[in-house]
Amino acid sequence: MEKETCPIEIKDLFKQYDKKGPVVMHGISIKICKGEIVGYLGPNGSGKTTTIKMITNMIKPTSGKVLVNGIDAQKYPKKAMKHVGALIEVPGVYDYLTPRELLTYFAKVYSMPKKEIDLRIIEVMSEVKLSAVIDKKIGSFSTGMQRRLMIAKAILHDPDILILDEPVIGLDPKGIKEVRDLIKKQAAKGKTVFLSSHLLSEVSETCDRVIFLNDGKIKEDDTVENINIKATNNTIDVSLLTSVTEKMIQHIGSLQGVTSVTKDNRGVIIYYDGEPQTSHVLLNTLIKTGYKVYSFKPADGGLEDFYLSIMGDEKGVN
Ligand SMILES: Nc1ncnc2c1ncn2[C@@H]1O[C@H](COP(=O)(O)OP(=O)(O)O)[C@@H](O)[C@H]1O
Ligand SMILES: [Mg+2]
Structure with missing residues (x-):
């Protein structure tokens, strides 16, 4: 049998932000395999963002290992992140830029071929239904529009893996549906998706599998189907x-x-x-x-x- 490929593999991650502070991640291990849509569900403060920041190498684990496409994310961050698109927290720092400017900047960060950049930006802006505001200042956008723009940024370099931290937080029902549809469309293209949420409805609606996190520990990890069975039987x-x-x-x-x-x-x-x-x-x-x-x-x-x-x-x- 062919070996299953798992683009995200984290092994025994511990995190303690301050030497004198509490341990906030207690040995988390997760494997996410190709094409899976996995929800990372937990209340505020349970450690979702901390985990995602460690996967994307924004912060270092106190101990443990992160492999992205088999590459050690701490040792070779650039190579590991090459095929990852991430949405982590919503920054307000791009207010004075336009989507075209912002995406051009990130296309360069992603080392995309110069002649593809302009066309690709038009393509992703259309995908997130923001073509009409491509040259408008981001500061004037609604929360839903800003979130869709951040998804455009995450998919700009056509990554195989999408990591989304609370993609629908703070959105109204219409905004939630728009972002959810976008995620499902990406998943339908065969991308591997790992998304965090504090909302059960969100993960049970969007994901195939759910990992329950509480106080930096995994409490349950199973398919939505099995969890439904467990919950009732x-x-x-x-x-x-x-x-x-x-x-x-x-x-x-x-x-x-x-x-x-x-x-x-x-x-x-x-x-x-x-x-x-x-x-x-x-x-x-x-x-x-x-x-x-x-x-x-x-x-x-x-x-x-x-x-x-x-x-x-x-x-x-x-
Ligand atoms: N920069 C930081 N310094 C110290 N503690 C932090 C920092 N960021 C998060 N924490 C703590 O780590 C724990 C997990 O936080 P976080 O990963 O943000 O949870 P979630 O994203 O699930 O709401 C919380 O107890 C939080 O207070
Ligand atoms: Mg968080």
């Missing part, structure tokens, strides 16, 4: 006569086959591997431990509850 709703304690939640969470535990008004919701054997052992353990169980039944919490249970509700999803 792998849930047990346990009702208890006594109130739930933190210790109880920790204990249940530590049991074999349990993904996460969340408190609800009558007891706990347990997300587990879906194995009947696990369910059997769980029920036995709860009773043996002395928890006053009065009902133990499968539940359909749906994707939203699954997300909350994995992320913990202390941070929320916004």
Whole structure:
């Protein structure tokens, strides 16, 4: 069998911004293979931008490795980034430039052949539906237009890999749809896409696979299809006569086959591997431990509850 090519591979990344500060990435490993559209989902502060900045070599990992198309991004950044287009944070520093000026500048940064530049700029501006404003000052653009321009910048050199950090954040529904359609169009061309979002709906709508991130750790990594199955089939709703304690939640969470535990008004919701054997052992353990169980039944919490249970509700999803 032909070896699967994975244009993005990160291995055991740790990040601590300041020597005395907290560790914000705790050994993240991710493989993204050719043609995949992968969502990187996590609440604010979970480490999405930090990861993306390490992949694109804007900041250095404290330890760990990033390979882009098999090339070490720290050792050979220029070569590694040659086939990457990235959208990272929305800068306001280009206000006095026009799209044509901005894109011409970046075309040179990307070392694009001189005679292709003018035509390619016209092409990408048409692709993001901004042809009419190619010579207008960027400062006068709406947030949606600016975001589309940044996507034009990311796809300018026709990269195979697109890395997009919160591409729809701050946009209105129309802007969201426009950017989403643009991303899907790029994906349809066979590009590999890695996009971050704090919105579950965004990733479940756009991506094939989702990586759940919380507090700098990966909590789940699976296809949207499998995650949907897990969210609906792998849930047990346990009702208890006594109130739930933190210790109880920790204990249940530590049991074999349990993904996460969340408190609800009558007891706990347990997300587990879906194995009947696990369910059997769980029920036995709860009773043996002395928890006053009065009902133990499968539940359909749906994707939203699954997300909350994995992320913990202390941070929320916004
Ligand atoms: N330049 C920085 N210096 C120190 N800490 C930072 C810096 N950038 C981000 N952090 C911290 O790293 C953690 C992850 O942040 P970030 O990657 O921006 O998360 P996200 O993009 O998921 O919102 C947060 O706790 C944040 O406060
Ligand atoms: Mg961020």
